[in-house]
Amino acid sequence: MHDSSTAPVVTNPATDDRVYLGRQPIVDRSGALHAFELLFRSDAINRASIVDDMEATAHVLARTFVDVGIVAALGGHPGYVNVSRDLLNDDVVSLIPPDRFVLEVLEGVTFxxxxxxxxxxxxxxxxxxxxDDVTRWSDTLESILPLVDIVKVDLLFCEPDHLDDLVRKLKVHNKTLLAxxxxxxxxxxxxxxLGFDLFQGYYFARPQVLVSRRANSSRHALLRVLGLLSGDAEINDLESELKTSPGLVMQLLRLVNATAFGLARPIASLREAIMVLGTRQISRWAQLLLYADGRNLPIASDPLVLLAGTRARFMELAAGLLWPGDEPRLDAAFMTGVFSLVDAVFDAPMEELLGKLRLAAPIEVAIRERSGDLGLLLDAAEAAETGDTAKIERACGRLPELTPYLISHIGLAAASWFAEKTTNEWVR
Incomplete structure (x- = not known):
């Protein structure tokens, strides 16, 4: 159900680091709480401003699972969430626990x-x-009824002369009727x-807005996923982990689709993404999402993502010159570049974060001590970023295969790679 209620609380969205989730009670015939419909809210003003139904539902699920929490949002009651045709056809819907949620099909969906x-x-x-939003009997409605459990009749827009006939016909089909x-x-x-079973509306309660501080849980989920991707985890293990973070799944899949040039059709599931692109590419974009998450900037214009992406690509390209054909070392170089900045994401000491990441020893030593081949390569990447001639020459002295010209060339290639891959970016 889309709604347009108001409340006196006003915040400044530009400086507000909180997240919002609307919920409206659904009660039974005795007036007891039966369920909540969860509603998209972008701020503390109790009003929905929905541009994209699928995106709105993704935000509702992310807020429920990550920021507010299912227990705080629903208690022991079911939650109703709006679903569009696109979401119904997307494997992201499988991340919704069917025992906790009712899928509320929007009125504009064509069957x-x-x-x-x-x-x-x-x-x-x-x-x-x-x-949702049923207002009159029709052949189309009758054809849909075998698929639905609950019919929500819109009393505001159902003409009084049609209501009795509508309810009478619906009761023949033994559906739960919600006014x-x-x-x-x-x-x-x-x-x-008339015999309705459930009720929802301002007569009982206006939607309440739950407010929570923006959580970093999705980043921790990303760390767990990256740990699985770096090992020999089964696809089922990855899917189980990602089921705890539906917002992350949607981000990852949409980012993969935005950067997967040449595919015949968009990738709709993590399983398909892994099979088509491989864990290597999925892992790389998951690493970059670690930096993009929660910063509220387009990925192409986020300076931290830009730095992490170009540094990682620089190290990968340089590793390709130093160790041609050694794919594991190229992957390790890329990961070293990404995770060398992880302390900036979590605003926590690097030592503490490295203990949680459980990176391979050469990567960890490179980041912590700037030692080993990867450590020398990381120094070269940082020197290239500063443009300091003396630092670049020192780096080349430690890695004789590199020259100041090559470092400059690799730096430009890394920047071009990032710009090309984020031309069709969508993360905001």
């Missing part, structure tokens, strides 16, 4: 053979469906008399 098949598959997986937009006592009394 066809493909969507019928998709919803039937999701129902077999345990999902329950509610049909939404119950605004007055008269609305409530009539809905009770």
């Amino acid at each position: 066809d053979t493909a969507l019928f098949a998709r919803c039937a598959l999701l129902r077999r997986a345990g999902f329950r469906f509610a049909l 939404e937009k119950v605004e007055t006592r008269a609305d409530h009394d009539r809905a009770m008399k």
Whole structure:
């Protein structure tokens, strides 16, 4: 259900580091709390400003799972979340726990053979469906009913002459009937008399806005995922880990799609992304998301992402000259470049973070002590970033295969790589 309520609390979104989640109670015939509908909120003003339905639901899920928490948001009750056709067809929907959530199909969704098949598959997986904003009986509605468990009848826009006939026909199909937009006592009394099972609207309660500090849980989830990607983890292990962070999955998949040039069609699932691109590419973009997460900037214009990405690519290209064809060492060089800046992300001591990351010994030693081949390469990358001639010459003296000209050339190539890969960026 989309809504437009207001509240007196106002914040400055430009300086606000909090996150917001709206919820509105759904009650049963006795007036007892039955469930909550979770609503997208971008600030403390209790009003929805939705541009993209799929993006709004992704934010709701991320806020529920990561920032606010399922227990705080729902207690022991079910949660209703709006789902668009795109989300229903995306494997991201499989990250939603079917025992805790009802998928509320938006009124603008057009059902066809493909969507019928998709919803039937999701129902077999345990999902329950509610049909939103029903206002009159139709052949289309009748064809959809076998797929849904709950029908939400919009009392505000259902013409009074149609309501009795609509309810009578719906009851024949043995569906749970929910009266939404119950605004007055008269609305409530009539809905009770007609035999509605559940009720939602301003007569009971306006949506409440839950406020939480923006959590770094997605970054910690990224660290766990990167740990799995760096080992021999099974795809099922990766999927299980990612189920705890649906917002992260959506970020990762959309970023992969934005940078996976030449594919015949977009990648819709992590499993497919891993099979098509391999864990190596997935790992690299996950590493960059570690820097982009929560900074509220486009990835192409985030200075920290820019520095991490170009440094990592510089080290990979230089490693290719030093150790041609040695893919493991090239990967290690890339990771060294990325994680050499991780203390800036977490604002924590590097020693503490290295203890949690459990990086391979050559990478850890390179970052901590600037020793070993990777440590010398990291020094060269940092020298290239400063443009300091003396530092560049010292770095070349320790790595004779490199020259100041090569370092300059590699630096430009690394910057071009980052610019090309983020031309179609989307992260904001």
